[in-house]
Amino acid sequence: MQVETPTILRKIVARKFEEINERKLHTSYADLEAAAADANIHNPSRGFAKSLRNKIHNGDAGVIAEIKKASPSKGVLRELFVPADIAKSYEKGGAACLSVLTDRDFFQGHEDYLVEARAACQLPVIRKDFIVDEYQVLEARSIGADCILLIAACLSGEKLRELDLMARDLGMDVLVEVHNRPELELALEYSSTELLGINNRDLHTFELSLEHTFELMGDIPSDRLIVTESGIHTKDDVSIMREKDIHAFLVGEAFMRAQEPGEKLAELFQA
Numbered sequence: 219m220q221v222e223t224p225t226i227l228r229k230i231v232a233r234k235f236e237e238i239n240e241r242k243l244h245t246s247y248a249d250l251e252a253a254a255a256d257a258n259i260h261n262p263s264r265g266f267a268k269s270l271r272n273k274i275h276n277g278d279a280g281v282i283a284e285i286k287k288a289s290p291s292k293g294v295l296r297e298l299f300v301p302a303d304i305a306k307s308y309e310k311g312g313a314a315c316l317s318v319l320t321d322r323d324f325f326q327g328h329e330d331y332l333v334e335a336r337a338a339c340q341l342p343v344i345r346k347d348f349i350v351d352e353y354q355v356l357e358a359r360s361i362g363a364d365c366i367l368l369i370a371a372c373l374s375g376e377k378l379r380e381l382d383l384m385a386r387d388l389g390m391d392v393l394v395e396v397h398n399r400p401e402l403e404l405a406l407e408y409s410s411t412e413l414l415g416i417n418n419r420d421l422h423t424f425e426l427s428l429e430h431t432f433e434l435m436g437d438i439p440s441d442r443l444i445v446t447e448s449g450i451h452t453k454d455d456v457s458i459m460r461e462k463d464i465h466a467f468l469v470g471e472a473f474m475r476a477q478e479p480g481e482k483l484a485e486l487f488q489a
């Protein structure tokens with residue numbers, strides 16, 4: 219019998235299933251459904267994809283600026299961590315959207331960070347987590363998320379379809395993330411979401427190369443908006459992408475290590 223090596227991604231996903239079971243003991247599915255419905259009345263979605271498209275339409279890059287305190291590959295990225303201040307700084311620096319890590323065990327994130335960041339600005343926000351169950355989709359809308367991330371490497375085709383449709387029924391956008399060709403094929407077959415992320419980081423090994431975007435982009439239909447994710451650190455990285463017609467970016471570490479994250483965003487993305 220072949221035993222699968224527990225890579226970081228497998229560990230995170232295994233922990234997610236435990237976490238969901240723990241959470242269900244505190245908040246029922248029915249209560250979350252009510253909270254998500256309430257959020258749709260009092261806190262409707264801000265239009266995540268639309269905000270990216272608007273920036274790009276105006277000739278700017280569409281930047282999804284990430285709020286993450288720590289990561290499994292790099293440890294703590296930022297000691298002074300006030301999500302509301304970071305959100306304001308990103309908005310001032312020209313971000314199209316925010317990405318907030320809500321995973322607690324591996325990224326030192328929290329749902330409250332999403333709530334605080336969103337309340338501090340007008341930008342739409344993606345809940346950045348490892349979503350494997352309908353419960354987490356409801357949770358996302360109930361805390362105000364405008365978009366969710368679905369990582370193809372964590373999901374079967376059927377599950378991807380179910381979660382994608384559910385999120386969009388709830389009024390959220392969906393960013394489906396792939397890293398290689400089999401994942402891209404699965405994403406294109408099971409989701410018609412507009413936003414397709416190519417993660418330059420292998421979530422099993424941490425290997426990082428911008429080449430992943432260039433290798434996969436040619437196989438993505440032109441009605442999808444490609445978001446290049448991870449490993450963008452310099453103006454040259456941005457230029458190389460934009461020269462190849464990639465205009466949407468998800469950036470975390472480079473901003474989190476800067477004293478003023480929004481100023482770093484402006485420095486990297488202003489022509």
Ligand SMILES: O=C(O)c1ccccc1NCC(=O)[C@H](O)[C@H](O)COP(=O)(O)O
Pocket residue numbers: 226227284286289290291292417419421447448449450468469470471472
């Ligand atoms: O960042 C990690 O170490 C990591 C490890 C395992 C799973 C996911 C991980 N990160 C999620 C992301 O993909 C990034 O937070 C995001 O794309 C931004 O990347 P970066 O600009 O390199 O911080």
